Amino acid sequence: MSSESAAAPHPHHAGPHHVDPRPVRRMVPRSRDEPHRVATPLELFFDLCFVVAVGQAGRELAHDLAEGHWGDGLTGYLFAFFAIWWAWMNFTWFASAYDCDDVPYRVTTLVQIAGVLILAAGVPRLFADQDILLSVVGYVVMRLAMVTQWLRAAAAEEGPARGVALRYAAGITLCQIGWGVVLALPHDVRAVVIPIGILAELSVPVVAELRMQTTWHPHHIAERYGLFTLIVxxxxxxxxxxxxxxxxxxxxxxxxxxxxxxxxxxxxxxxxxxxxxxxxxxxxxxxxxxxxxxxxxxxxxxxxxxxxxxxxxxxxxxxxxxxxxxxxxxxxxxxxxxxxxxxxxxxxxxxxxxxxxxxxxxxxxxxxxxxxxxxxxxxxxxxxxxxxxxxxxxxxxxxxx
Missing domain, CATH: 1.20.1410 (I/LWEQ domain)
Incomplete structure (x- = not known):
């Protein structure tokens, strides 16, 4: 992170009364010591929409378990829940470090919400017929929206911090290309390739932050996880x-x-x-x-x-x-x-x-x-x-x- 970016004050505190964002801001890192850092109304709306997909996965799991289809139910649930959780978690940590609450940020977040609703619509097909097309499309929408956020952060950064943002953008993009390839594979091959794709997704933050870490806020992260636990x-x-x-x-x-x-x-x-x-x-x-x-x-x-x-x-x-x-x-x-x-x-x-x-x-x-x-x-x-x-x-x- 450049000394200029580290010293730049964040243009607002995400308090409960902040409702009037400026059209566009520089997406500079927020301070880990920022006082009164709380979840924003947009983040709460984000969580509530994500729990729609959680509810879909839970209902389909209950149906399969009641019918005695334990293997299919648990496999579908683990896959669907990973997609929901991973997209939610990546947004949460990014927002803790970079949330600027301007118009492009809000619009991009709403696109992510649209993605999870597409994913939720595909959950019944995933459980019933192992048809992952709609769920994967929804997931890719969420993740590519995240790429645009990281590219905005890279544009406002210099030095190592810019490298972190670019590695995130590149890693997420490569993973989404991989999910597109998965859709073209035969069903029996997917069972082998999907775990590899999941491992690749999990490795992106580790690789991206190997030399430098983003400035997430401990109080904010703890509150965000606690709120999602409450909703679930x-x-x-x-x-x-x-x-x-x-x-x-x-x-x-x-x-x-x-x-x-x-x-x-x-x-x-x-x-x-x-x-x-x-x-x-x-x-x-x-x-x-x-x-x-x-x-x-x-x-x-x-x-x-x-x-x-x-x-x-x-x-x-x-x-x-x-x-x-x-x-x-x-x-x-x-x-x-x-x-x-x-x-x-x-x-x-x-x-x-x-x-x-x-x-x-x-x-x-x-x-x-x-x-x-x-x-x-x-x-x-x-x-x-x-x-x-x-x-x-x-x-x-x-x-x-």
């Missing part, structure tokens, strides 16, 4: 609510659904509590820590959304509409719940814990998995375990204080 958990609650409502309307089996509904609510409430039990921005002190934390949230977001899919399957199982056993239906809830607990612990909860509190979440994840054996009552048991995990954590924290 909200989508989980909504999906479970719709499933319960539909089951009651069709079968009038409210009594059979109460344990699933109660257990699901306890899991969602506990998931929120555990994630936000401690602030995490102080842990994000270096690029290495931030990269591991940011990449690891693929599992946090993916498992949080999958809990909602599992609750839909558990509801269908309770009214005898799922084509899987009660134990398998319970596993669709307990497995993602256990994954969520252990991942949140590994990424940031463990850094603020000592003594017995250090093993609380790992022990809770094992106990949740054990609830799978309870069959029809397993979801309620898992909810009680997660609630007890939160209660013990609160008591241990009070004792420490």
């Amino acid at each position: 958990l909200g989508e989980t609650v909504a999906a479970a609510t719709v499933a319960v409502q539909s089951a009651v309307d069709e079968h009038e089996g409210l009594v059979r659904l109460l344990p699933v509904a109660a257990g699901g609510l306890l899991i969602c409430f506990s998931a929120w509590w555990i994630y936000f039990a401690r602030p995490v921005h102080d842990h994000l002190r270096s690029n290495r820590q931030a990269f591991l934390w940011g990449y690891g949230h693929y599992l946090v977001f993916g498992s949080a959304a999958a809990i909602g899919s599992g609750l839909e399957v558990a509801v269908e199982s309770a009214v005898h509409e799922a084509h899987v056993s009660a134990t398998a239906a319970t596993a669709t809830v307990t497995v993602p719940t256990a994954l969520y607990l252990i991942t949140v612990w590994a990424l940031h909860a463990r850094h603020a814990k000592t003594g017995a509190a250090q093993v609380l979440l790992p022990a809770g994840s094992v106990a949740v998995l054990a609830c799978t054996a309870a069959g029809e009552s397993g979801v309620l048991a898992a909810g009680l375990v997660t609630a007890a995990t939160v209660a013990v954590g609160v008591l241990l924290h009070a004792r420490e204080r």
Whole structure:
């Protein structure tokens, strides 16, 4: 980064009252020490539109799991969720470093939103027929819009910072060309090539920032990830609510659904509590820590959304509409719940814990998995375990204080 760019003050603070951008600004880096840095209304709108695609992937996963198509469902879900998460994450870190909130920036971000809606429209085809055309087109739209952002940053930079921006633009462009090639390949070859494409996408930030790092803001990044976690958990609650409502309307089996509904609510409430039990921005002190934390949230977001899919399957199982056993239906809830607990612990909860509190979440994840054996009552048991995990954590924290 040139000394001129580093010293240049950012033209605005992205506070809640900023609504009148100038037509065009220089896209210079924002300071990592900028005070009062919060998520903008555009970023919140971006998240809400992205969760549409999350909801689509979750519904299709629930359908495949309920039908017993575990392999196809999980493969489609992992692929679709990667595309959603990776595009979201790249925009989030770029915005933390370069958000200038001018007209070109806003328009380009809206193009990215259009891309995720195209991707969402293609998710049912992806699950039903392994037709990836529409999903890939939506993904490429999002990523090429990101290229224009990096080229704008390169135009305003000099020296090493300009090189970082150009490497990002070149790397993303090459990856999108690769996805175009994937579309032309036979279906049996795609299964081998797609993982290579995913690895190439993941490597772009590592290569681009090998010699110099962008100036992301720790408080802003922590807030952005927290907000997306909230939205995904909200989508989980909504999906479970719709499933319960539909089951009651069709079968009038409210009594059979109460344990699933109660257990699901306890899991969602506990998931929120555990994630936000401690602030995490102080842990994000270096690029290495931030990269591991940011990449690891693929599992946090993916498992949080999958809990909602599992609750839909558990509801269908309770009214005898799922084509899987009660134990398998319970596993669709307990497995993602256990994954969520252990991942949140590994990424940031463990850094603020000592003594017995250090093993609380790992022990809770094992106990949740054990609830799978309870069959029809397993979801309620898992909810009680997660609630007890939160209660013990609160008591241990009070004792420490």
